[in-house]
Amino acid sequence: MRRHLVVASVLLTAALISGIAQGDDAQKARAREYFKHAVTLFDERRFADSLVEFEKSYALVPVFSTLYNIGQVHVALGHPVEAVDAFEKHLAQGGTAIPADQRARVEAELAAQRNRIGEIQMSVLPAGAELRIDGKVVGKAPLSTPVKVAAGHHRVEAMLEGYRSVDKEVDLQGKGRLEISFQLVSLQSPQELSPAPAPPAAPTARPAQVAPVAESGSPQDSKGSTQKIVGWSLAGVGLVGAGVGIIVAVTGQSKHQDALDQWYSGDHPGANDTESKANSLKTVGGVTIGAGAALLIGGTVLLLTAPSSSRSVSIAPWLSPSVAGAGLRAAW
Numbered sequence: 001m002r003r004h005l006v007v008a009s010v011l012l013t014a015a016l017i018s019g020i021a022q023g024d025d026a027q028k029a030r031a032r033e034y035f036k037h038a039v040t041l042f043d044e045r046r047f048a049d050s051l052v053e054f055e056k057s058y059a060l061v062p063v064f065s066t067l068y069n070i071g072q073v074h075v076a077l078g079h080p081v082e083a084v085d086a087f088e089k090h091l092a093q094g095g096t097a098i099p100a101d102q103r104a105r106v107e108a109e110l111a112a113q114r115n116r117i118g119e120i121q122m123s124v125l126p127a128g129a130e131l132r133i134d135g136k137v138v139g140k141a142p143l144s145t146p147v148k149v150a151a152g153h154h155r156v157e158a159m160l161e162g163y164r165s166v167d168k169e170v171d172l173q174g175k176g177r178l179e180i181s182f183q184l185v186s187l188q189s190p191q192e193l194s195p196a197p198a199p200p201a202a203p204t205a206r207p208a209q210v211a212p213v214a215e216s217g218s219p220q221d222s223k224g225s226t227q228k229i230v231g232w233s234l235a236g237v238g239l240v241g242a243g244v245g246i247i248v249a250v251t252g253q254s255k256h257q258d259a260l261d262q263w264y265s266g267d268h269p270g271a272n273d274t275e276s277k278a279n280s281l282k283t284v285g286g287v288t289i290g291a292g293a294a295l296l297i298g299g300t301v302l303l304l305t306a307p308s309s310s311r312s313v314s315i316a317p318w319l320s321p322s323v324a325g326a327g328l329r330a331a332w
Contacts, residue, residue, distance in 0.1 A: 031061035038069065047076045048266065064093035068106065075109065077266055080116040081148050087113070118172040119146035120156065124182040129160040135260055146177065153272050158182040169275075227306040235299030241292030249285025252278045 038053035051073040058066040071086035087110045091103065098106070122131050124141035131138050134154055138147045141158070151174040159165035163184035170178055255278030262271035 027060050031057045034060070035066065035069075038073075042069075042073065042076075047073050051077065062093075064090055064097070067093065071106075071109070075113065078150065078268065080113040080150050083113045084110060084117065115174050116151050117148050118151050118174060118176040118178070119148055120154070120170070120172065121146040121177065121179045122156065122158070122182070123179070124158045124184070126160065126163075126184060129158045129163070129182075129184055132157040132159075134263060151176070152268065155275075156180055158184060160184055162187055225306075227302050231299045231302030231306060233299065234295045234302065238292045238295030238297070238299055241295060242289050243292070245285045245288030245290075245292055247285075248288060249282055252281030252283075252285055254278075255281060 034053045034057035038050045038057065041047075041050035041053060051070065054066060054070045054073060058070065067086045067090035071083045071090060074080075074083035074086060087106050091098065091106055094103075120133065122138075122141070122143055124131060127141050129141040131141060131143065133147060133149055133156055135157075149172065151172050153169065153171050155167055155169055157165065157167040163186055166182050166184060168180060168182075170180065172178055255274055259271045259275035259278055262268075262274055
């Protein structure tokens with residue numbers, strides 16, 4: 001890596017000398033300083049910072065040889081798509097000014113980087129949905145061409161206001177191609193999506209009453225006490241379980257944000273490991289919340305239907321030509 005950068009440094013120096021010799025103004029002087037600083041940062045393996053300085057230098061004085069350095073920094077950062085783009089521009093802009101041996105080295109590096117690139121073709125409905133890969137916006141549906149990305153693990157997302165966002169984790173091989181389809185679901189309720197139904201007709205079936213609770217002191221009072229104890233126990237355990245599940249799920253979401261931060265900072269292995277832990281936590285949290293909610297509902301039903309001398313409970317099913325249901329009626 002250092003050998004390639006030194007070669008590019010020599011090329012840039014020669015180009016800058018010929019270009020800056022005719023009027024060494026402040027802009028060209030700053031370009032030289034940015035370039036020198038970029039080389040120092042590269043030697044210190046501060047690749048992201050080095051890239052920023054090289055790009056500043058090129059923006060001030062667009063010397064073709066700077067593009068070679070930019071390409072090499074992208075190689076060090078594991079950005080094959082950006083590296084290929086920089087190398088191709090370097091060859092196109094340099095033309096015959098690039099020595100044959102240097103051109104051969106660039107073309108060899110180009111071939112190696114292209115082997116590390118795959119394509120993702122995204123088909124999403126409805127049109128206009130925003131499409132992202134690893135949190136970066138890549139366009140809006142429909143995309144006419146596939147998106148070039150580095151081989152490896154990626155998160156593909158589609159979102160549109162008024163619709164439920166969707167995402168998918170994928171693994172892509174070098175020179176591979178994945179086709180992904182998403183159908184976004186509207187957040188509107190079914191009632192909003194269809195005409196309002198006609199008012200229900202009078203029930204065609206008389207409500208079926210459950211047997212009233214026996215007077216105090218009867219055998220049913222003892223049964224009611226036991227049912228209340230079981231109901232309170234289930235409700236309490238369910239409430240605690242749901243609370244624990246929420247905490248675990250929130251922790252998983254926090255881990256997901258940490259994984260995104262690691263990914264954007266260049267720590268892809270660490271990001272993958274953190275994302276795996278985040279998914280596990282969110283799964284455990286969701287299961288725990290569901291189990292807790294089920295216990296809470298079950299306990300509540302037992303409490304509402306427990307026999308009591310001062311309370312009666314009845315369940316009244318009803319049916320009409322268009323709607324069916326059941327009602328719960330209680331008196332204390």
